[in-house]
Amino acid sequence: MERFHYQSAAEALNDLKARGYTLDFNLAGDCLKCPQMQLQLHPQDFSIEEVYRFEGMSNQDDSSVVYGIASKSGEKGVLVDAYGVYADSMSPEMAAKLKESYR
Incomplete structure (x- = not known):
């Protein structure tokens, strides 16, 4: 997994879209x-x-995750998720898929 260093989610999103x-x-x-x-x-x-x-500078509740996603058929895009916000409405399979990317 390639890693870049960004100061903000907006910076990450802009670069991912450019790539x-x-x-x-x-x-x-x-x-x-x-x-x-x-x-x-x-x-x-x-x-x-x-x-x-x-992580939010003044409030840790403002934390987010930006994912670079690639489909098996070649489409590429981004997903932005706030830590844990959707956890209750997500299937166990989807939660496991997103969690595995933290390793």
Whole structure:
């Protein structure tokens, strides 16, 4: 997994987009959805190529994670997640997929 160092989530997103991660993914329980392409990716359909964590300067509750995602069919995009915000609405398979990228 390639690693870059960014000062902010916005900086990471801009660079990832410049490097071809052009789609925006959203968590949808048991899959990632991309409204731009009407695409759904289940955990077995994508890999996490890059992950960057950011903590809020004044409030740790403002923490977020930026993922660089690649589908098995070649689409690339980003997912932004706040630490734990979606944990209750995520399938165990999706939670495990996202968690494995922290190793």
